[in-house]
Amino acid sequence: MNIYFSGSIRGAEPRKSWFQTLIKHLGKHGKVLTENSFDFSYEEEIKFDDRWIWDRDIMWLNEADVLVAEVTSPSLGVGYEIGKAEDLDKPILCLYLCNEKKLSAMIGGSKYLKVVKYKEDHQAMQAIDDFLSALTTS
Ligand code: 6IA
DSSP: OEEEEEOOSSSSOOOHHHHHHHHHHHTTTSEETTTTTTOOOHHHHTTSOHHHHHHHHHHHHHHOSEEEEEOSSOOHHHHHHHHHHHHTTOOEEEEEEOOSSOOOHHHHTOTTSEEEEESSHHHHHHHHHHHHHHHHHO
């Protein structure tokens, strides 16, 4: 299974170590196409041409069987990828750590997405296992 993991990079508060934990966990279910996208320093990140990043990410989105997005930190890029994936009819799981801010209604209210609000890390892992296992058995 090709998995597209999506999370904030230039958006609010990228949670790099949590993303690495999620990517490692997703790797038990298939190939994470974006596994290296979140392993960067700011100095490295600005070396990449934006058009090149867009072309490659859109290619991966087309190749993906599923999108898993960490949506706790607001990000234009993550919202854009979720919208694209919806149009491509990809199954989409959004993970949101419960906090004092409210999730965007365009994510929380979409009937095309599965949104899981978690309080503990293990709940996010369990949501991934449940969502991806259901896809492989259906
Ligand atoms: O608006 P944002 O930057 O927060 O958007 C983040 C989303 O856009 C992620 O889910 C990525 O899939 C995609 N994205 C944004 N910037 C990059 C990027 N920069 N590389 C890959 N995908 C990106 C270069 C990082 C490189 C140094 C490892």
